[in-house]
Amino acid sequence: MACNSTGGACGSDGGGGGCYKDNAGDENRKPSTNMITTCLKCKATQATVFTGGDGGGRFCPECFRSNLYGKFKLAVTSNALISPTDKILVAFSGGPSSRVALQFVSEMQLKAQNNFNATANRDRSLPVFGVGVAFIDESEINSVTSSNLDKAIEDIKAIVSTLPPPTKELHVVPIRNIFSTKTNDGKEMLKNLMSAVDDVTGKDDLLTHLRMLCLQKIAIENGYTKLVLGSCTSRIACHVLAATVKGQGYSLAADIQYADARWEVPVVLPLRDCPLQELNILCNLDSLKIVEIFNESRAGINGLISSFVKILQEENPSRECTIVRTAGKLTPFPFNRIPEVDVDDANMASQRRQKKFNLRPIESLPPESFCPICNSPMSCNSNLEPMREHFRAACCSSCQYQILPEEPSSMEEFYSFLPESLIARAKNGNQKWIREKIQDCLLLDDEDES
The missing domain is CATH 3.40.50.620 (HUPs)
Structure with a gap:
């Protein structure tokens, strides 16, 4: 509640009424304890839980x-x-x-x-x-x-x-x-x-x-x-x-x-x-x-x-x-x-x-194409199947920097330790993208190949 320090109407309501100063004259007077401790939702029970944040309150x-x-x-x-x-x-x-x-x-x-x-x-x-x-x-x-x-x-x-x-x-x-x-x-x-x-x-x-x-x-x-x-x-x-x-x-x-x-x-x-x-x-x-x-x-x-x-x-x-x-x-x-x-x-x-x-x-x-490790969507689709020699290129930049080894020999070893489910998911996702990418160029079964 803001008040006009130079006197006159209370700045909080634009018209003088409702300010706690009007009835008391004590500028340090606070709202009653009952108003502070009453539950905001039911407005009938004493509040014992106090929270912060956008949905905060008592x-x-x-x-x-x-x-x-x-x-x-x-x-x-x-x-x-x-x-x-x-x-x-x-x-x-x-x-x-x-x-x-x-x-x-x-x-x-x-x-x-x-x-x-x-x-x-x-x-x-x-x-x-x-x-x-x-x-x-x-x-x-x-x-x-x-x-x-x-x-x-x-x-x-x-x-x-x-x-x-x-x-x-x-x-x-x-x-x-x-x-x-x-x-x-x-x-x-x-x-x-x-x-x-x-x-x-x-x-x-x-x-x-x-x-x-x-x-x-x-x-x-x-x-x-x-x-x-x-x-x-x-x-x-x-x-x-x-x-x-x-x-x-x-x-x-x-x-x-x-x-x-x-x-x-x-x-x-x-x-x-x-x-x-x-x-x-x-x-x-x-x-x-x-x-x-x-x-x-x-x-x-x-x-x-x-x-x-x-x-x-x-x-x-x-x-x-x-x-x-x-x-x-x-x-x-x-x-x-x-x-x-x-x-x-x-x-x-x-x-x-x-x-x-x-x-x-x-x-x-x-x-979308997805990173083989974290499954994050990538801004550009890779046309490389994520086998050993191309696995790094198929990963997102964050995984390349934070997780993948830099040395080719270490990268080879790292790839050998990956679970088969991760490698299979990477291959299937990439092959799906390739099929969808060339879908317009494929002939349907009922189309004349000539």
């Missing part, structure tokens, strides 16, 4: 929880992230973000189940989407004692078993499984690959890419149709700045949208609008158990950016939201939409999103 516990769940549900419904026919896999790391994501997805599934049970005519009811949970065991990379790992896995099993019905299947999979063959358990291959990367930022990024490959493998082998990540506003804000510093500006828009269908199993981010501070508060309020077995601290550029954003957030609680909102103005890629399904509500949400971002139909757009 809430009572019930309204705070309702507000946070509302952000999650709005993201899901507005962007058609989950449909009744889906089988959802929730990536669970044990931290507060993935814990809240699992809790909210479970609650949404329970409500869908209750609606299904309450429907008189079962034949006309929509099915209830399924939910599974995936935990990636990274003990080969992170130094963790076997006893601590066993205890963490038992805690995760207990968390999943206590979720409301329907029952959720838990997948505990070592990250080395992406290297596994009939004659090799993948442990040595994983160790060799990580050792071949000298740059600390490159190691951190490569681990992130391998984790995604492992989650995709779990989802594909078990018939899941969507992969839910617990990426929140705080994590995405760090990614925005880190990607910019590492030269990933072109592909940045691909990673920060609510949906990402460039993967075989589409990835969705329903907590995109939820800051980490609020997720931590909810875990404390609802006693949601956190299982932090692996070190979540980032290394190299990623670690520096995380520390920088933390300082910014302490100075101004809106900084993380501002970063994500600003980056959100970037135009999404065609694959940043969920493929249409037969459910009318999901189709309508998809059409609204397409209109909002002025996205053209996928058929009218040229195909």
Whole structure:
């Protein structure tokens, strides 16, 4: 509230009325304590939860929880992230973000189940989407004692078993499984690959890419149709700045949208609008158990950016939201939409999103080429098949600088350590681009070759 220091009408309302000075004459008088501590949402209960950021304010516990769940549900419904026919896999790391994501997805599934049970005519009811949970065991990379790992896995099993019905299947999979063959358990291959990367930022990024490959493998082998990540506003804000510093500006828009269908199993981010501070508060309020077995601290550029954003957030609680909102103005890629399904509500949400971002139909757009390592879209399509001699040229500039060795002999060795799934995906993606590129020059079966 601003007042005219020279006297006269209060500058805040333009007309003298409503200023707290008018009735008291004490310029230092503040609004009453009741006004300050009342919940902004219900305006009836004392506020005990205080948050920062764009959606910040003061809430009572019930309204705070309702507000946070509302952000999650709005993201899901507005962007058609989950449909009744889906089988959802929730990536669970044990931290507060993935814990809240699992809790909210479970609650949404329970409500869908209750609606299904309450429907008189079962034949006309929509099915209830399924939910599974995936935990990636990274003990080969992170130094963790076997006893601590066993205890963490038992805690995760207990968390999943206590979720409301329907029952959720838990997948505990070592990250080395992406290297596994009939004659090799993948442990040595994983160790060799990580050792071949000298740059600390490159190691951190490569681990992130391998984790995604492992989650995709779990989802594909078990018939899941969507992969839910617990990426929140705080994590995405760090990614925005880190990607910019590492030269990933072109592909940045691909990673920060609510949906990402460039993967075989589409990835969705329903907590995109939820800051980490609020997720931590909810875990404390609802006693949601956190299982932090692996070190979540980032290394190299990623670690520096995380520390920088933390300082910014302490100075101004809106900084993380501002970063994500600003980056959100970037135009999404065609694959940043969920493929249409037969459910009318999901189709309508998809059409609204397409209109909002002025996205053209996928058929009218040229195909993208993707980096074989990080799967980032590239600004120019490569016409080189990513075999050993051309693999570097097929990668994005960030992976070339941060991950790939410079010496040809070291590059040869690095290539030999890559998982077959990564190499196969790179070859298939490049061959698909070549086929689409020459499609106009191909003859159809019913055309005269003469």
